[in-house]
Each structure stands twice: as C-alpha cells, then as structure tokens.
C-alpha cells in the first residue's frame with residue numbers, strides 16, 4: 001500500500017518501491033540503483049534487468065535536466081479532466097537518466113522549448129495525493 | 138525450407154458502431170476470406186484469433202469464434218500484441234506451418250471498439266503504456282505520438298503541414314476504398330485547421346476508430362500451389378519490441394522496434410527498401426507514417442518529409458504507401474488492422490486492388506505497430 005497516492009489517478013497500490021512516495025513527502029524525487037552492478041533506474045524498480053539482482057538502493061534525482069520532448073493535452077482521459085490543459089514531457093539528466101512527468105503550470109507555453117533546463121520538484125495534490133513536476137531550473 | 142503462402146483474404150467494411158455482436162462482425166472477414174480461397178471450415182487445420190481483450194466482454198473469444206465459424210474440433214487460440222495482434226498472428230501461423238504442425242491456418246482479427254463506451258475506451262487505451270509511472274500523469278495515445286512528432290519537428294524541421302499532407306493523401310484513397318470508415322476528402326486547410334488534441338497533433342492527425350474484422354488464410358507451399366491460382370508468398374518476417382515506458386527510449390524521432398523488425402524482414406527476404414513496390418504503414422497518427430518512411434528505409438532519417446512533399450508516396454510515386462486510406466481513413470479496429478493491411482498488399486500483388494492498384498506491383502510490405510512502438514512487425518510479400 002502507499003502507491004495509490006501517486007499522481008491524479010493511480011492504477012497501482014502495491015509495489016516494492018512504494019518508498020518512492022515517502023521520499024516525495026520528504027521533498028525528494030528518487031530513482032533506484034542496483035547494488036550489484038551499479039545500473040541506475042528511472043522509473044524506480046525493485047529488480048535489475050542487467051544482472052538479475054534484487055538488491056537496490058535509492059538515489060536522488062538532482063541537478064538540472066534537459067527537456068527532450070513534450071505535448072500539451074487539450075483532451076484528457078477519464079479522471080484527469082480537471083487538470084486540463086497540462087503538458088507531459090520527458091527530461092534527460094547528465095548521467096543519462098530520463099524522467100517522465102509534467103511541466104509545471106508556472107511556466108507559460110511560450111517559454112517552453114526543447115533543450116531548456118528543468119528541475120524535478122515534488123508537488124502536493126488535493127487529498128493525500130502527491131506527484132512531481134518540472135520547474136524552471 | 139519450403140515457402141509459406143497466403144491463399145485467401147477478407148475483411149469486413151470498417152464502420153462506426155457495428156450493429157451486431159462480435160461473432161457476427163468477425164464472421165464477415167472470415168466469410169470473405171473463405172470465399173476468396175474457396176475453402177470450407179473443415180479445410181482449416183487451426184485458427185489464431187487476434188484482438189485486444191480489454192474491449193471484449195466475452196472472455197476467451199477464440200472458443201466462441203471457432204464454434205461459430207464451424208472450426209471445431211481443430212485447435213484455436215488467442216494472440217495479443219494490441220494494434221499489431223494480427224501481424225503477430227501471421228508470424229505464429231508461419232511458424233506452425235514451417236514446423237509441419239499444420240498446412241492451412243486462419244488468422245482471424247477483429248475488434249468491436251464500440252463494445253465499450255468512448256470514455257472507457259480512451260482510459261483503456263491510455264493503459265496500454267506504463268500504468269504505474271506514466272498513466273497517473275494523465276497520458277493518452279495521441280499525446281505519446283505527439284511527443285514523437287515534437288521531437289521529429291525539432292530535430293529535422295518537419296512541419297505540421299507535412300503531417301497534414303499525409304492526412305490529405307490518406308483521405309484521397311479512403312474516398313475510393315469501399316471498406317473504409319471515413320470516405321470524405323480532407324483538404325490541407327481542413328487538416329491544418331482542425332482542433333488540437335495533444336499538441337502538435339490535431340483531430341485530423343489521428344486515425345478513425347472503427348469496428349471491423351479481417352481474416353488471412355495461410356498455407357504451406359504444397360497446399361498453396363494446390364489450392365490457389367495466385368498464391369502470395371511470405372518472403373520476410375521481422376518482429377521486435379521496445380521499452381513500454383518513455384524513459385526507456387533512446388530516441389523519439391523514430392520507433393526502434395520498427396527499425397529492428399524491418400532489418401530482420403529485409404534480411405530474411407534478401408531485399409532492400411528500393412525493391413518494395415507498395416507498402417502499408419501503421420499510420421495510427423500522421424507522425425507514425427512519417428517515422429515509418431524513415432524506419433523502413435524509404436527515406437533517409439529526417440528526409441521523410443521530402444517523400445510526402447513530392448507526392449512520392451502516392452500511386453505513381455517512388456513508393457506508394459497506404460493507398461487504401463490507411464488507418465487514418467480506412468479505420469483502425471485494433472485486432473483487425475494487421476490483417477486488413479495484409480489483405481491490401483495481397484490484393485495489390487494479385488492485381489486485384491481496383492482503383493487503388495499500383496500497376497505491376499510484385500513486392501509489398503506491411504508495417505504494423507503495437508502500442509506506442511512497444512511491438513514492431515514488418516512483413517514482406519511477393520508473387521510468382
């Protein structure tokens with residue numbers, strides 16, 4: 001339990017990496033790293049597809065990422081209508097880790113461009129829900 | 138190794154809101170393919186049923202359809218790779234025939250998308266991506282392809298007008314395809330002026346949802362020669378996969394699963410992109426066809442836009458693509474789509490494509506993608 005708090009609508013409640021939510025509460029966006037082979041993962045995962053180990057530790061996604069691509073949704077799937085319009089995106093960090101998320105509504109459309117520097121910041125949503133968004137670096 | 142051939146093809150008319158049950162819908166494609174092949178149900182040694190199960194209220198449709206089509210007691214089973222299910226079905230049929238298990242196999246694809254409401258459908262489609270890490274942000278299929286469109290535009294200078302030109306082409310052929318769900322013209326102004334869905338994609342950049350069915354009858358070389366005056370041979374099959382989540386992607390300007398599947402298919406056939414006379418590309422969105430031009434090697438990376446600007450993908454051009462209207466105008470009933478693409482190429486190679494015929498076509502290709510580039514299938518066909 002715990003993961004049902006992730007995002008506007010979560011489709012998964014139970015996962016071995018539900019600690020991700022606790023870290024968001026502490027203000028940190030975290031990925032996982034395999035203790036055996038050192039591979040870094042985002043999204044976080046409990047199991048390593050490189051060495052097939054399951055011994056992982058958490059690392060914080062820090063520093064500036066670069067906006068790879070994005071789209072602004074005019075229509076939303078059921079349950080997300082209240083969030084419209086919003087922009088989903090992929091951001092790449094210097095160590096090659098890529099993170100999927102939303103661009104903060106605090107950045108106007110005209111200021112959004114591919115290659116711009118962004119930082120991942122946890123955001124509290126209504127109820128007990130929590131997520132992260134990309135803000136201006 | 139023996140050859141494997143296609144001896145019968147069929148599809149229903151693709152429609153919005155089919156007024157019948159899934160068994161009746163699927164029967165339409167089956168019936169046409171069996172008449173085409175001049176076979177009876179007892180001649181079919183095994184059937185492969187292809188669809189995306191989240192649309193079906195019926196659990197395990199294979200059992201239902203095998204009974205309804207008169208295919209008991211022959212074996213039947215279900216294959217799913219969302220939008221590329223029936224191309225994957227063809228791959229399995231090919232394997233079973235090459236293994237000597239069966240001589241004649243029916244690959245039956247269907248989807249009654251209107252079996253569930255449109256809101257349910259959007260939500261289920263969105264769940265064809267990573268539901269744990271991406272769906273909570275409110276993702277939808279158009280938005281995923283839109284991110285690829287944005288990256289392609291930014292990297293190569295492709296424009297919204299280039300994408301609209303692909304829609305204009307699709308509509309020009311959809312008008313002459315009596316099986317298509319969207320039979321109207323789309324002008325450049327209309328395409329460019331349509332409402333945004335997920336920027337930079339607009340309403341007319343998105344394919345038409347439809348209910349439909351398809352069926353492909355596949356046979357061993359010996360049976361194909363015996364049963365069919367004009368068998369179409371499977372020359373090359375490629376299949377690959379790629380990360381379901383966006384952070385797992387190395388690029389957003391193409392689909393790596395398509396590139397890998399194309400490499401395999403060309404290699405197996407001993408052919409190059411220049412040898413293809415007519416192609417079906419998985420244009421669920423206009424950007425998907427643009428990426429297919431490049432992923433299939435019809436254009437160099439970033440040069441796909443030149444193909445559509447110069448009308449090279451129209452009949453009479455260098456490489457006609459989706460001259461049956463494509464998913465954009467013909468419609469995209471998930472499980473039936475690959476079979477419909479294979480049918481189009483089969484008719485082209487038999488010289489029976491009517492107003493859509495590419496004169497003298499000898500070699501054809503089908504590019505069929507599942508999800509946002511999760512599953513890639515590329516198949517190459519030829520004739521004697």
Ligand SMILES: [Zn+2]
Pocket residue numbers: 034035036037038039048049050051052053
């Ligand atoms: Zn490892």
